Amino acid sequence: MSISVKEASGITTYRSTPDYLDQLEAEAIYIMREVAGQFERPALLFSGGKDSITLVRLAQKAFAPGKIPFPLVHVDTGHNFIEAIEYRDELAEKIGAKLVVRYVEDTIKAKGLKEQTGKNASRNWLQTFTLLDTIEEFEFDACIGGARRDEEKARAKERIFSFRDEFGQWDPKRQRPELWNLFNGRIQKGENVRVFPISNWTELDVWAYLKREGITLPSIYFSHERELILRDGKLLNNTPVIETDPEDQIVTRQVRFRTVGDMTCTAAVESSAATLDEVIAEITISRISERGETRIDDQQTEAAMEDRKKGGYF
Amino acid sequence: MDLLRFITAGSVDDGKSTLIGRLLYDTKNILADQMEAIERASKTRNTGEIDLALLTDGLRSEREQGITIDVAYKYFQTPNRKFISIDAPGHIQYTRNMVTGASNADLAIILVDARHGVVEQTRRHSLIASMLGIPHVIVAINKMDLVGNSEDAFLEIAKSYTDLAQKLSIRDLTIIPVSALNGDNIVDRSVNMNWYTGETLLQVLETVNVLKDQNQDDGRFAVQYVIRPQTEELHDYRGYAGRIQSGTFKKGDLIKVLPSEQESKIAKIEFGGNEIEEASVLESVTILLEDDIDISRGDSIVSLNNSPIVSQDIEALVCWMDDKKQLKAGNKYVLQHGTARSRCSIRDIEYQIDINSYEKLDAESLKLNDVARIVLRTAQPVAYDPYQKNRANGAAILIDETSNVTVGACMIE
Structure with a gap:
């Protein structure tokens, strides 16, 4: 909240300018409430990562003292970090939210899908099928996600209310104009809207907010010793779901995860940052972007994210 | 910062x-x-x-x-x-x-x-x-x-x-x-x-x-959502969730609900479930009133002695954004203003503005990127301020009823 003081004259004057975190928070809460006000069956896409943890806190504040009026939905690739999954379950229970989990594994079996094989195999792309099935199953008309525009160049062009057709597709050239804070969530049955309340936040803003709010995070975000696969300069979790070959080295390092996604495409960073303050200090001086450092999936082509989104990705 | x-x-x-x-x-x-x-x-x-x-x-x-x-x-x-x-x-x-x-x-x-x-x-x-x-x-x-x-x-x-x-x-x-x-x-x-x-x-x-730059004078609050936990301990809780569009509200302020014109007093302002003294422009808060009156999404809470204009007849500058269909007098759209939506019909295109020479031109219809002054009539009354005085409460969009696409940006005059 901005600080304002009453002076003797009775005129309100501002002692200080509003803080950017308050401004971003107020905007995100406004967006959350627009979703609840405009849609019949919204959902919050929750992964146990820091961005969706931020969303949950914002949703709590938006609807307090009531509960969050929509379920948390997680698309589980089966290759997620156990720490994130445990955190997800504990949080949902603690705040009394409804949690819906759907498994990529089940989609693969039901649809007879072919999984990628080999050392860089990932279920990242397959998540889209499970997500679209889940949207259909529950008839979700709006899905709130934790994507930020500073993450990636295709995301920098996406609307806060991002319209998807009945096939879940994003068409960057036919986006609805988004004016002022007048979000247009009118859709036909079968279509849906992806909503990104923290579009205007940066990675550092998220960390600063988590610190200010005193939120605990899954332990993998902080420095710990871990056995890893060293491949092409990137450190991947040493787990049976990642196939190794003789060129890979198994190493033990002091690391933390800067983003928490599917294990097959999320790399660790060497770090001694064990607290929120140390993490914030580390990111502040870091000269490499979040996804550039940790995401293998974005680096396959110059337009990797753009192409995935057109296909219905988060 | x-x-x-x-x-x-x-x-x-x-x-x-x-x-x-x-x-x-x-x-x-x-x-x-x-x-x-x-x-x-x-x-x-x-x-x-x-x-x-x-x-x-x-x-x-x-x-x-x-x-x-x-x-x-x-x-x-x-x-x-x-x-x-x-x-x-x-x-x-x-x-x-x-x-x-x-x-x-x-x-x-x-x-x-x-x-x-x-x-x-x-x-x-x-x-x-x-x-x-x-x-x-x-x-x-x-x-x-x-x-x-x-x-x-x-x-x-x-x-x-x-x-x-x-x-x-x-x-x-x-x-x-x-x-x-x-x-x-x-x-x-x-x-x-x-x-x-x-x-x-x-x-x-x-x-x-x-x-x-923010309008800090005119108390305006568009209701986005009504919070009613309906639990045992919060049985009678009824909070109006929204963002302060302009001005400041505090506990004890006399207010008016628009378009119904019902009057009440602010019992409490909350943020994230905690009571706060006052809230000003751009803050997302929850307002509780002393009287139990019927308020829903789309209604506005405004300062009692400082009212916006409430009317079904609106004049606005519009920038037309649809590349498929043109705007013509007689066409019907949905007008979204604040959190309210109302059907509306275009009564007249008063004049088009040549955006290069700034000359006023006669126009029968508007195509993509055209700017004009139009007159429209809404099905429900709209509680607005002129855009140049209050950006947040003078802005509106036009939505095509069949495609649901945002087709016009309106600055109410």
């Missing part, structure tokens, strides 16, 4: 993307891997020199055509402020994107090519900035290096721009000679233009007062 949102507008090849790239680069907001990616991409192209424009050209089709096709956002900060840069395309058919980007901007940077001076696009972008009520405008006269960094050339363009600005309502205007390519007067003061003693672009960006 606060936040400033600014939009950059200019013609194709005015060097907009280069300017943003330069701002990011000189304020050390480009990360190592992003820089490497740009270096890689620059090498595969023409001259091989590092092209800072590649930082903002995001989509594949943009990189292929070398133009910006949609509104792009960039985030950076200096020790004094956080910035959201909105990059609006300069290409002629994409005027609707500039209106979109401008709608949320505190400040506009309008680029002028020093070799060409004030051109049609400059007039167009300035009109949009003025019409959308952007409080601060910086005219950056770019490519000064290509006119020999000449003070005379700068003064001549500055003079013709000042003449132009007099026809518009631009509240705060700054004109700066720059070279985005060389970094002159962007972040660092130019050594090539010693005759210029004014502020650099970044100095202006860091110091404009955006708090003053």
Whole structure:
């Protein structure tokens, strides 16, 4: 909240300018409430990562003292970090939210899908099928996600209310104009809207907010010793779901995860940052972007994210 | 530290993307891997020199055509402020994107090519900035290096721009000679233009007062959602969730609900479930009233002794955004204003505005990118303030009832 003081004259004057975190928070809460006000069956896409943890806190504040009026939905690739999954379950229970989990594994079996094989195999792309099935199953008309525009160049062009057709597709050239804070969530049955309340936040803003709010995070975000696969300069979790070959080295390092996604495409960073303050200090001086450092999936082509989104990705 | 949102507008090849790239680069907001990616991409192209424009050209089709096709956002900060840069395309058919980007901007940077001076696009972008009520405008006269960094050339363009600005309502205007390519007067003061003693672009960006731009006088609050936990301990709780559009509200304030005209008093204001003393413009809070009255999404809570206009007949400037269908008198749409939606019909197109000459023209219909003054009638009364007095409560959009697409941006007069 901005600080304002009453002076003797009775005129309100501002002692200080509003803080950017308050401004971003107020905007995100406004967006959350627009979703609840405009849609019949919204959902919050929750992964146990820091961005969706931020969303949950914002949703709590938006609807307090009531509960969050929509379920948390997680698309589980089966290759997620156990720490994130445990955190997800504990949080949902603690705040009394409804949690819906759907498994990529089940989609693969039901649809007879072919999984990628080999050392860089990932279920990242397959998540889209499970997500679209889940949207259909529950008839979700709006899905709130934790994507930020500073993450990636295709995301920098996406609307806060991002319209998807009945096939879940994003068409960057036919986006609805988004004016002022007048979000247009009118859709036909079968279509849906992806909503990104923290579009205007940066990675550092998220960390600063988590610190200010005193939120605990899954332990993998902080420095710990871990056995890893060293491949092409990137450190991947040493787990049976990642196939190794003789060129890979198994190493033990002091690391933390800067983003928490599917294990097959999320790399660790060497770090001694064990607290929120140390993490914030580390990111502040870091000269490499979040996804550039940790995401293998974005680096396959110059337009990797753009192409995935057109296909219905988060 | 606060936040400033600014939009950059200019013609194709005015060097907009280069300017943003330069701002990011000189304020050390480009990360190592992003820089490497740009270096890689620059090498595969023409001259091989590092092209800072590649930082903002995001989509594949943009990189292929070398133009910006949609509104792009960039985030950076200096020790004094956080910035959201909105990059609006300069290409002629994409005027609707500039209106979109401008709608949320505190400040506009309008680029002028020093070799060409004030051109049609400059007039167009300035009109949009003025019409959308952007409080601060910086005219950056770019490519000064290509006119020999000449003070005379700068003064001549500055003079013709000042003449132009007099026809518009631009509240705060700054004109700066720059070279985005060389970094002159962007972040660092130019050594090539010693005759210029004014502020650099970044100095202006860091110091404009955006708090003053907010309407702090008229208490307006659009109800987004009604919080009713209906649990045992909160059985009678009824909180109105929304964002303060303008002014300030505090406990004990007398209020009026619109359009129903019912009066009550604020019992409590809450934020995140905790009681707060007062709430002012842009804060997202929950208001509880002393009386149990019927209020739902779309209603407004306003200060009792300071009422907006409540009417079904509205006159507005509209920027038409649909490339498929034209706006004509008699057409019906959905008007979204605040959190309220109402069907409406277009009564009349009073006149179209030629966005280059600013002349008023007769028009039977409006096509994509046309700007006009229209008269419309809504099915339900709308509680509005004139846009130029209150941006948050004077803005509205038109939605096509069949396609559901946003087709018009309205500034209520």
